[in-house]
Amino acid sequence: MKRLKRKKQNAGVGVNGNGSVTREPDCGRKQKLAEIHQALISDPVDIETLRRAAASKGGLLTDELRRKVWPKLLNINVYDLPYKPGRDVREKHKDYNQVVLDVRRSMKRFPKGMPAAERAVLQEQMTDIILEVLKRTPQLHYYQGYHDVAVTLLLVVGERMALAMLDTLSNHHLRDFMDPTMDSTKHILNYLMPILEQVDEELHDFMIRAEVGTIFALSWLITWYGHVLSDFKHTMRLYDFFLASHPLMPIYLAATIVLHREKEVKKTECDMAMVHHLLSRIPQDLPYELLIGQAQDLFDQYPPSLLAKQAALQSRKSLSISTFQAFQFATLHQRPDSVLQRLTKAQGSTTSRQASQHSGLEAALPRDRGQMWGKGNRMVKMAVWGLSATLGAAVFAVAQTAMDWGPEVLLQLF
Amino acid sequence: MAIEKKPEDEFDTVFSQNDSLELSSHHDYVTAQTRIFKIIVIGDSNVGKTCLTYRFCGGTFLKNPEATIGVDFRERTLELDGESIKLQIWDTAGQERFRKSMVEHYYRSVHAVIFVYDVTSLSSFESIPEWIEECRRHCVGPLVPRIMVGNKCDLRDRREVPTTAAQCLADSYNFPLFETSAKEPAEKEHVDAIFLTLAYRLKSHKPLRLKQPSESNIRQLWNQREQEAATCQC
Numbered sequence: 352m353k354r355l356k357r358k359k360q361n362a363g364v365g366v367n368g369n370g371s372v373t374r375e376p377d378c379g380r381k382q383k384l385a386e387i388h389q390a391l392i393s394d395p396v397d398i399e400t401l402r403r404a405a406a407s408k409g410g411l412l413t414d415e416l417r418r419k420v421w422p423k424l425l426n427i428n429v430y431d432l433p434y435k436p437g438r439d440v441r442e443k444h445k446d447y448n449q450v451v452l453d454v455r456r457s458m459k460r461f462p463k464g465m466p467a468a469e470r471a472v473l474q475e476q477m478t479d480i481i482l483e484v485l486k487r488t489p490q491l492h493y494y495q496g497y498h499d500v501a502v503t504l505l506l507v508v509g510e511r512m513a514l515a516m517l518d519t520l521s522n523h524h525l526r527d528f529m530d531p532t533m534d535s536t537k538h539i540l541n542y543l544m545p546i547l548e549q550v551d552e553e554l555h556d557f558m559i560r561a562e563v564g565t566i567f568a569l570s571w572l573i574t575w576y577g578h579v580l581s582d583f584k585h586t587m588r589l590y591d592f593f594l595a596s597h598p599l600m601p602i603y604l605a606a607t608i609v610l611h612r613e614k615e616v617k618k619t620e621c622d623m624a625m626v627h628h629l630l631s632r633i634p635q636d637l638p639y640e641l642l643i644g645q646a647q648d649l650f651d652q653y654p655p656s657l658l659a660k661q662a663a664l665q666s667r668k669s670l671s672i673s674t675f676q677a678f679q680f681a682t683l684h685q686r687p688d689s690v691l692q693r694l695t696k697a698q699g700s701t702t703s704r705q706a707s708q709h710s711g712l713e714a715a716l717p718r719d720r721g722q723m724w725g726k727g728n729r730m731v732k733m734a735v736w737g738l739s740a741t742l743g744a745a746v747f748a749v750a751q752t753a754m755d756w757g758p759e760v761l762l763q764l765f
Numbered sequence: 766m767a768i769e770k771k772p773e774d775e776f777d778t779v780f781s782q783n784d785s786l787e788l789s790s791h792h793d794y795v796t797a798q799t800r801i802f803k804i805i806v807i808g809d810s811n812v813g814k815t816c817l818t819y820r821f822c823g824g825t826f827l828k829n830p831e832a833t834i835g836v837d838f839r840e841r842t843l844e845l846d847g848e849s850i851k852l853q854i855w856d857t858a859g860q861e862r863f864r865k866s867m868v869e870h871y872y873r874s875v876h877a878v879i880f881v882y883d884v885t886s887l888s889s890f891e892s893i894p895e896w897i898e899e900c901r902r903h904c905v906g907p908l909v910p911r912i913m914v915g916n917k918c919d920l921r922d923r924r925e926v927p928t929t930a931a932q933c934l935a936d937s938y939n940f941p942l943f944e945t946s947a948k949e950p951a952e953k954e955h956v957d958a959i960f961l962t963l964a965y966r967l968k969s970h971k972p973l974r975l976k977q978p979s980e981s982n983i984r985q986l987w988n989q990r991e992q993e994a995a996t997c998q999c
Contacts, residue, residue: 449860452811458829495810495832495860533866564870570834578834624803624853628838 380412387416396423396685402595406647408640410591417587418508419688424594425519426682430695432511433518436483444482446493453498454478460502462583477501480514484521491521491529494536499574500525503586523678524598526670528573535669536573540565542599545658546606546649554613561621567631568605575601579633592643598671599655603646608633611642799842799849802967804960805871807896808881809889810859813916816947817881818856820956826948833858836871843964850964864899872903877910877963882931884915884944885923890931897938910966912941914959919946 387404390397401420404411411417422429441447454477461470481501485491500520504513527535543565548555570578575593580586593600609616609630619625655672686694806814815837819827822839837856842849855871857864880896882889893913900911913935915926928944935942943959946952 449810453832456811456829456831459831492862494862495858496834498832531862533862537866566835566867566870569867573834578831624838624840627836628840631838 380409383407383409384412384416387411387420391419391423392687392689394687394690395683396687398423398682398685405591405595406643410588414507414587417591418512421504421508421516421590421594422512423685424682425516426678426685427512427515427519428685428691428695429512429688430692433483433514435510436479436514440479440482440486444486446485447482449495450478450481450493450498453495454481457498457502459581460499460577460583461506473502473505476510476513477505480505480510480517483514484518487518488522491526492531494528494533494573496570496574496578497525497528499577503575503577503583503590506583507587507590523674524593524671525573526674527598536569539599539602539669539671540568540572542602542655542658543568543605543609545661546603546653547609549653549658550606550610550649551613554610554616557617557621558609558626561626562623563626563630564623567627568602568609571605571608571633572601576604576633581635585637585639588639589643592646596647597650597655598669598675600646600650603649604642606649607642607645608637610645611637799851800968801851801853802876802964803853803855803874804877804879804963805855805857805875806879806881807857807864807868807900808859809883809886809892812859812881812883812886812889813947814856814859814881817879817914817916817945817956818854820947820953821960822854824953826950832860835863835867841960843961845961845964845968848968850968852960852964869903872900872905875905875909876967877912878905879963880911880913880940882913882915882926884918884926884931885920887925890915890926890934893934910963910970911938912943912959912963913938915942915944917946917948918944919949919952 383404386400390400390404401423405420405424411420444450454474457474457477458470461473477498481493481498485493501513501517504516504520507513508516521529527539530536544555544558547558575586576589577586580589589604592604612630612634615629616626619629685691806818808814810832815830815833816827818837818839819825819830822841833856835858839854839856840851841854842851844850855875857868857871878900880893880900882893884890897911913931915928915931918924931944932942941962943955945955945959947956
């Protein structure tokens with residue numbers, strides 16, 4: 352970890368090419384609150400400040416701020432949320448039974464003092480939002496643990512916002528886990544050992560000798576630690592961090608947790624069962640702020656592109672990783688809530704006329720709406736999609752200028 | 766896991782050269798006093814695999830159990846005829862996607878397999894042949910003891926799987942069948958007894974450790990298994 356420390360001193364402020372956030376020196380809570388509020392009302396929203404705040408000490412600080420900032424981190428318009436799913440969402444869905452079984456067994460995820468009736472309502476909502484997301488995108492497949500993500504979002508932002516966020520996350524950060532098989536998930540887990548090898552070869556070799564594999568970190572990765580942490584405030588803190596980071600960040604955090612427990616691991620009998628047993632039980636008193644900082648440092652020092660050069664990681668293409676850059680670009684052009692509200696209202700009056708021609712919910716869903724600002728944004732996103740990382744930024748600037756002239760020019764460009 | 770790539774034959778049956786080597790170096794050598802047996806527990810989602818293993822290893826019923834993600838590990842050390850036996854129990858996720866690519870690592874060199882179904886869920890019972898096939902595909906040798914456990918038999922009025930049907934299926938595979946309840950406190954001893962039966966079996970069946978089992982050994986084992994299946998009372 353010596354290398355890490357040196358790195359820390361040089362760490363500046365800003366977003367690097369891979370979209371991870373570097374830390375700023377810790378400033379007072381009050382100042383941080385003010386910064387976040389300021390970032391929220393900037394036009395466009397100062398997404399880099401929000402990302403930095405979400406990752407730096409204390410995260411987003413309050414539940415109220417989380418409700419405001421989480422949607423921004425995922426480029427969600429709070430005035431244009433999907434409607435509550437109807438009852439029909441439950442009909443004939445292949446994953447319905449599994450979802451119900453897992454939701455019913457999710458009691459521990461709710462605050463201890465919550466009345467049973469209230470919990471039951473939330474569990475119904477949880478089932479609905481999960482099935483709604485799956486129904487919207489048939490390529491997405493439910494996995495056990497997805498419900499842990501859903502419940503975390505639901506408890507913080509409420510049903511409709513949780514639905515919008517879960518939809519976006521499922522198509523980006525969680526996308527690999529939602530393939531028909533877990534092969535892509537296994538591939539993501541394969542990043543863990545090379546990170547450990549870079550930092551502590553002895554520990555890495557010990558774990559290879561023990562043949563422990565990486566399944567001990569599976570639930571950490573696919574639930575963003577929601578499944579294994581008993582204190583909800585820690586879960587929220589980690590969600591702040593992951594919502595603002597690269598999809599592989601949970602793996603970097605897993606690496607820091609293993610490295611943090613290095614002495615314990617090496618003292619254990621070098622045996623698959625023993626090491627798995629030790630590592631899979633996550634201590635509840637981990638120094639999360641420290642580990643988050645270390646995970647960011649590891650990410651900067653050993654970015655996924657570097658690790659991917661290892662033979663074991665080359666074979667597969669990750670959708671979460673390949674679409675992340677475009678996703679990051681898309682989040683840069685959000686309007687503050689005051690503007691969104693105005694735009695959405697104006698837009699609402701036109702769409703409601705259109706909507707009356709259609710029937711049911713579909714017409715009101717955000718993806719079916721052709722908002723002026725949204726349309727332009729999407730076009731830029733599409734254009735940038737296929738370009739390589741190095742070209743991306745330059746083309747983006749050109750595309751933006753083209754957008755000022757009009758979408759026709761942009762279309763001619765490509 | 767791709768990094769720790771192993772030659773194919775590591776996944777072979779308990780009688781392969783590799784496996785017996787692993788047994789001696791890993792378990793018998795490191796812990797000379799305690800013999801270790803590895804048991805994998807499989808079956809559909811929500812049949813009670815976690816509660817069953819928790820009951821045996823922790824002694825109590827696990828309230829508000831959650832879905833298992835990937836694989837959980839529990840263990841318990843027993844004294845059998847003055848010999849110390851450690852049972853390492855691997856509790857697996859029930860959802861199909863996990864068994865396809867995640868659980869295979871844990872089938873390696875298992876000493877026994879427990880198939881669990883829920884007596885109040887016919888579909889979980891009907892999946893048993895699939896699980897047995899799955900197990901075979903992972904090259905678990907034919908002499909690795911397997912047992913079938915029907916859980917939740919405390920829910921009498923919700924029973925969907927009659928004992929006779931279960932016994933019939935178990936007989937067809939020559940597996941001993943047990944019906945029990947991880948929840949019912951009165952069944953605590955019974956849950957222990959199931960694992961103890963398996964432990965005795967693993968302890969006494971030295972032939973299991975032989976590199977080259979003779980044909981007669983196999984026949985003897987099958988006969989014993991048949992006897993046990995026939996005498997199993999639930």
